[in-house]
Amino acid sequence: MHETESPAIDATEARWAAEYLSLILNQLDPYSPVSMVLTQARRELTSLAQSGTEAPRLRIAA
Numbered sequence: 001m002h003e004t005e006s007p008a009i010d011a012t013e014a015r016w017a018a019e020y021l022s023l024i025l026n027q028l029d030p031y032s033p034v035s036m037v038l039t040q041a042r043r044e045l046t047s048l049a050q051s052g053t054e055a056p057r058l059r060i061a062a
Contacts, residue, residue, distance in 0.1 A: 014049040018042050 009017075021042040028035045 009045075009048065011049045011051075014045045018045040018049060021045065 021038050025035055025038055025042065028038070
């Protein structure tokens, strides 16, 4: 089987995703496990957006 490569995330996409995570987080209990996971993801995306570099390629399994 041949695996296809996942696209890299650029700074614009990282900013967009971090903004939408913020909107979702505003609707959640700040101490829920889901909030904790999404908060960490938002921090990482914000960091990528500020650095202005592409994120390494990643694959998310469903």
